[in-house]
Amino acid sequence: MSKQLKIPLLLILYFATTFWLYADAHIFVYHRFGDSRHPSTNTSLQELRNEFNYFKKNGYQVVKLETLVDALKKGEEIPDNWVVLTIDDNFKTFYTNGLPIFKEFGYPFTVFVYLEATEKKYPDYTTFAQLREISKYGSLGYHSYGHAHMTTMSDEQIHQDFKKGLELFKTELGITPKYFVYPYGEYDENLAKISKEYGFEAVLNQNMGAVTKGSDIFDLDRSALVGNAKLKTYLDFDELQEVEFLEPTIYPKDRRLTQVKAKVNPQATKAVVYISGHGWHPVKVKEGIIDYKTSIKLTDKRIRVGIMVGTKLKVKVFRAE
Numbered sequence: 001m002s003k004q005l006k007i008p009l010l011l012i013l014y015f016a017t018t019f020w021l022y023a024d025a026h027i028f029v030y031h032r033f034g035d036s037r038h039p040s041t042n043t044s045l046q047e048l049r050n051e052f053n054y055f056k057k058n059g060y061q062v063v064k065l066e067t068l069v070d071a072l073k074k075g076e077e078i079p080d081n082w083v084v085l086t087i088d089d090n091f092k093t094f095y096t097n098g099l100p101i102f103k104e105f106g107y108p109f110t111v112f113v114y115l116e117a118t119e120k121k122y123p124d125y126t127t128f129a130q131l132r133e134i135s136k137y138g139s140l141g142y143h144s145y146g147h148a149h150m151t152t153m154s155d156e157q158i159h160q161d162f163k164k165g166l167e168l169f170k171t172e173l174g175i176t177p178k179y180f181v182y183p184y185g186e187y188d189e190n191l192a193k194i195s196k197e198y199g200f201e202a203v204l205n206q207n208m209g210a211v212t213k214g215s216d217i218f219d220l221d222r223s224a225l226v227g228n229a230k231l232k233t234y235l236d237f238d239e240l241q242e243v244e245f246l247e248p249t250i251y252p253k254d255r256r257l258t259q260v261k262a263k264v265n266p267q268a269t270k271a272v273v274y275i276s277g278h279g280w281h282p283v284k285v286k287e288g289i290i291d292y293k294t295s296i297k298l299t300d301k302r303i304r305v306g307i308m309v310g311t312k313l314k315v316k317v318f319r320a321e
Ligand SMILES: [Zn+2]
Pocket: 088, 089, 114, 143, 147, 182, 183, 184
């Protein structure tokens, strides 16, 4: 009996040590750089350097989004020390402030382009010429034409936006983008389904989380490194794949969240429930079920509900109709 127990125990210790060093792979998203006018979407240049130095000193490998997506497509194991860096909205401050630091560290990146802003020469955004120059050092992905709240649009409007944006992308930047990120990170089943018709190889959201073998290529989690970013916390997150949300399943019609119920790994004894704007709440796991009772009046039209077991986290977004 005791001999049989020894091997699993050693294995557990081995994995516990490995996981203590690194969790799964992580994708991060930045917006503005060194632009203190917009603190909630800004990363100061000092913070950026600190984060890059942290990757460097702690053995993280910053890889191209292409490298991660290709490995996922082949069903390969994803190294736990992989980090992928993405930038949304092609703000001019990436070109002027961020890019020189990415170049200095030799870190690859993908910039997701909001095309209307560039086409109409909005002052905070890069020009097409700047995007072409940026593409010498990293890749360009697609972030819609109009950066609208796409889940509120009709199917017809969604298709129009995709067609207009992708055509402009091809004409001005000479490539067909392989990856798509939702404006504001907002999506539902319908938008996810329509976006697949445009042949993207991967689609990324903006839910905190991680990426590992078997992660859904069309729903990859990204954590935002903006404002008061918690880099070390984000790096500790593992992908929680064995979770099934039972309650809520949709945004509560009466705008009151009363329960978070989910099926998780039956071996777990405790978990933490996260509700955006209301923090983290420890809960017990009983026979693989967590059942958290609360009474929250929802003021945001969109809430994120997360479930964390150990360092494994899964976040789901619910939107008012
Ligand atoms: Zn955006």
